[in-house]
Amino acid sequence: MWNCDEPLLLCETATSKQRSTTLLSYLSSGKLDRRENHTECFKRMIKTVEWTNEGIRMIDQRLLPTEEKYLMLRSYEEVAEAIKKMVVRGAPAIGVSAAMGLALGASQSVGTSVADLEDDFDHMCKVMGLTRPTAVNLFWAIERMRETFRREKAGTQDAGVIKARLIEEALKIFHEDLQANRALGRFGAELIHDGDTVLTHCNAGALATAGDYGTALGVIRGARDAGKRVAVIADETRPFLQGLRLTAWELAKDNIPVTVITDNMAGHVMKSGKVNAVVVGADRIAANGDAANKIGTYMVAVLARKHEIPFYVAAPISTLDLSLKSGQEIPIEERDWKEVTHIRDYQLAPDGVDVQNPAFDVTPNELITAIITDKGVARAPYEASLSELAGTKADSVKR
Numbered sequence: 045m046w047n048c049d050e051p052l053l054l055c056e057t058a059t060s061k062q063r064s065t066t067l068l069s070y071l072s073s074g075k076l077d078r079r080e081n082h083t084e085c086f087k088r089m090i091k092t093v094e095w096t097n098e099g100i101r102m103i104d105q106r107l108l109p110t111e112e113k114y115l116m117l118r119s120y121e122e123v124a125e126a127i128k129k130m131v132v133r134g135a136p137a138i139g140v141s142a143a144m145g146l147a148l149g150a151s152q153s154v155g156t157s158v159a160d161l162e163d164d165f166d167h168m169c170k171v172m173g174l175t176r177p178t179a180v181n182l183f184w185a186i187e188r189m190r191e192t193f194r195r196e197k198a199g200t201q202d203a204g205v206i207k208a209r210l211i212e213e214a215l216k217i218f219h220e221d222l223q224a225n226r227a228l229g230r231f232g233a234e235l236i237h238d239g240d241t242v243l244t245h246c247n248a249g250a251l252a253t254a255g256d257y258g259t260a261l262g263v264i265r266g267a268r269d270a271g272k273r274v275a276v277i278a279d280e281t282r283p284f285l286q287g288l289r290l291t292a293w294e295l296a297k298d299n300i301p302v303t304v305i306t307d308n309m310a311g312h313v314m315k316s317g318k319v320n321a322v323v324v325g326a327d328r329i330a331a332n333g334d335a336a337n338k339i340g341t342y343m344v345a346v347l348a349r350k351h352e353i354p355f356y357v358a359a360p361i362s363t364l365d366l367s368l369k370s371g372q373e374i375p376i377e378e379r380d381w382k383e384v385t386h387i388r389d390y391q392l393a394p395d396g397v398d399v400q401n402p403a404f405d406v407t408p409n410e411l412i413t414a415i416i417t418d419k420g421v422a423r424a425p426y427e428a429s430l431s432e433l434a435g436t437k438a439d440s441v442k443r
């Protein structure tokens with residue numbers, strides 16, 4: 045079994061110095077004893093989004109699992125469109141893609157002065173910010189890129205230097221996401237027992253992050269890599285079918301046993317005693333621990349409470365939005381009705397029928413057993429535990 049728990053070794057974009065320092069420390073700690081393990085890990089890693097010399101390379105998630113096709117995006121507008129159309133989706137993956145898109149856009153700006161570059165960059169940030177409203181990782185990544193611009197502008201009048209720093213920052217966000225998910229996976233693994241069956245909703249795996257481990261699936265991979273046997277039940281996740289298409293695809297690729305059920309089977313399956321824990325991802329977590337995630341998550345949380353099954357939310361610190369007091373303030377994306385009436389281009393509903401398509405719902409904090417982050421595991425009362433993990437005092441949280 046492959047087991048390389050240092051994502052920096054797996055990245056094409058890590059500098060050779062970063063890689064050799066990490067590799068040396070791994071070799072000396074005995075965690076990685078053969079160079080071939082590294083190559084094997086790299087080949088197996090699911091690469092959701094990558095920075096290349098030609099542009100930003102993404103796997104087209106709309107076509108999975110029947111077609112494994114990679115797109116090369118050559119402008120920030122193409123990246124924004126890819127986020128909107130769900131070529132790339134999942135909160136951390138959206139954040140990483142947006143950061144790379146902004147770095148790409150800035151590098152292509154014809155503005156030679158810092159002021160011209162700044163005008164262009166502001167516009168790009170606005171376009172990126174209008175792609176999807178719920179995942180806070182998008183706005184978090186845009187703000188980090190803006191902050192990088194502000195910081196560099198204070199020290200240079202050379203637009204070329206700022207462009208280079210923006211690329212470095214986007215790559216840093218990418219690497220940090222890989223590392224955060226490995227850390228989160230290690231914390232989460234402690235909550236999973238050998239032989240457990242875990243139910244998950246949507247896809248919070250490698251495909252929903254920069255690649256490699258994922259968040260909810262990172263907990264499952266963390267348990268697997270800690271030597272525990274884990275099986276997964278994946279809700280199909282209507283209407284976009286992330287569970288059926290993406291979670292099943294990536295777990296099967298990773299040889300983790302997975303069984304797919306339709307969303308309306310979850311109650312029956314829990315009642316029959318087949319589920320030991322539920323682990324889901326999140327798109328935005330408010331200061332009080334209320335968590336927005338894919339539509340249907342709330343229903344799963346209610347069922348888990350009814351059947352006394354622990355319900356865990358796994359998300360990196362970048363998914364926290366401590367400026368929001370509760371989940372009531374989280375904007376919920378309403379998507380095209382055609383996602384409900386059709387499966388791909390095949391129409392199932394009668395013409396003209398009224399449809400609703402909220403893409404997310406909010407699970408109230410009282411239904412959440414714990415929130416697993418890359419900094420540790422938070423438990424109720426979340427206002428205190430989350431702000432402590434995020435390194436902010438609860439009483440300084442913006443309202």
Ligand code: MRU
Pocket residue numbers: 133134135136179245246247248249252253258259260286324325326327337338339403
């Ligand atoms: O609409 P999507 O596919 O972007 O929604 C994805 C989810 O709801 C995920 O569970 C969430 O972003 C966490 S991904 C690590």
